[in-house]
Amino acid sequence: MTMAPPILDxxxxxxDETRTRILLLLERSEFTVTELCAALQIPQPTxxxxLGVLANEGWVESRTEGRNRHYRLGDRVDPSGWELWHLVRDGxxxxPVYQADGERARVVLQARRERSTSFFARSAEEWEELRDRLFGPRAWLTPLFALTEPHWVVGDLGAGTGALAASMAPYVARVIGVDRSDEMLATAAGRLAGFENxxxxxGDLESLPVEAGxxxxxxxxxxxHYVVDPPDALSEAFRVLxxxxxxxxxxMRSHERGPAYAEEMGHVWPGFALERVSEWMxxxxxxxxxxxxxxxxxxGEGPPLFTATGRKP
Incomplete structure (x- = not known):
């Protein structure tokens, strides 16, 4: 018995009209079975x-989220298969059937957005606490680390207890943490024990134990503000970059909290004027x-802060 060529399959x-209707909707977005039933006005068993036929042939795939399975277009069909689908789709x-499907799909997606909006309307006041409980207190900051490059070597100068080094380590090739306090380094070592990179x-920031470049x-x-000679520390940072x-x-920006506050906190400098930092850099x-x-x-109960950036030519 001869096998039918793949194009005939x-x-x-x-x-099949139902399968083309499903594929056309999945080009627009992911949908659950329930949402597809509402958009297509077809019973769930059908x-x-x-979906089972399309999944077996690689045209759709799914992911599970809670009790729902979300369907989307698959990636196991070769380019010639998609070219054939585009010809069918364009025709x-x-x-009218496909236009009506699209209208109902827009209603389904709008209902999904409204459920999300309703959640945030109910949770606005507790959202940060909820987010921190679900994802950790630094979840909002994590996307910024994606601005780094995987091959980078990063220096955490004044590493303290290693919190920043621990946050950056998964995103870069290597992190070098420098601190002059043995106690801080011991705490950081415990926190960073699971990171091989x-x-x-x-060492001191005015004389970094890091090779140039x-x-x-x-x-x-x-x-x-803990450094005796900030210009020297900035020059050292320039050298090792x-x-x-x-x-x-x-x-810290300059503040008027007085010498008692500085003594209590161990500060050498009572913050900095922004113009002075720019000049030093x-x-x-x-x-x-x-x-x-x-x-x-x-x-926050402390003085106001600033951020400064500069590039080594």
């Missing part, structure tokens, strides 16, 4: 049967220097 599959999609070094990114987070590397500094050799105030967090 595909013509048979795409010759929709499920045709059908302006028909993080190295901790003891090593880093692609250097970060000084809330540490510059590779050409094209960037420095990011976050620290420029003198250190950085270009494209940008120093900007950070809007205060209502929950």
């Amino acid at each position: 595909r013509l048979h599959l795409l010759g 929709v499920s049967r045709h 059908l999609r302006d028909g 993080v190295e901790l070094r003891r 090593t880093l692609d990114l250097a970060v000084m987070s809330l540490v510059l 590779a050409p094209g590397g960037r420095l990011v500094v976050t620290d 420029t003198d250190a050799g950085f270009t494209a220097v940008s120093v900007r105030p950070i809007p205060p967090d209502p929950a």
Whole structure:
């Protein structure tokens, strides 16, 4: 018995109106079986049967979310199969049946959006607490780490307890954390024990234990006000950066909390004027220097902050 050529099998599959209606909707979005039934106005057993046929041939695939299975177009059909589908689709999609499907699908998607909107309307006041409980307190910050490159070497200068190094380590090739406090380094070592690409070094920011041109990114987070000579620390950051590397500094703006506050917190500097930071970074050799105030967090009790960035030519 001879086997039918693949194109005949595909013509048979795409010759069924229900299957073409399903494929046309799945080109628009993912849908659950229930949503497809509502958009197509077809009973659930019929929709499920045709989804099974399409899935077996690689035209659709699904993912499970809670108790629902979401269907979308698959990726196991070769380009010639999709070319055939495009020919079929272009000849059908302006028909009244397919136009009506599209109208009902828009209603289904709008209902889905309204369910999400309703959730946030109910949860607005508790959303941050809920988000932190579900995903952790740094979930909102995590997408920013995707701005790094996987091959980068990052310096956490003034690493403290290793929180920043732990956050960045999954996204880059290597993190070098530097701190002058043995106690801080011991705490950081415990936190970072599971990361093979993080190295901790003891040293001062004014004399970094890092070879010149090593880093692609250097970060000084809330540490510059503890340094006796900030211009020297910025010059050292410039030295250890590779050409094209960037420095990011976050620290306190100038404040009027007085010497008692500085003594209590161990601060050497009572914050910094933004113009002074810009001048220091420029003198250190950085270009494209940008120093900007950070809007205060209502929950924060400390002085206001700034962020500064610069690039090594």
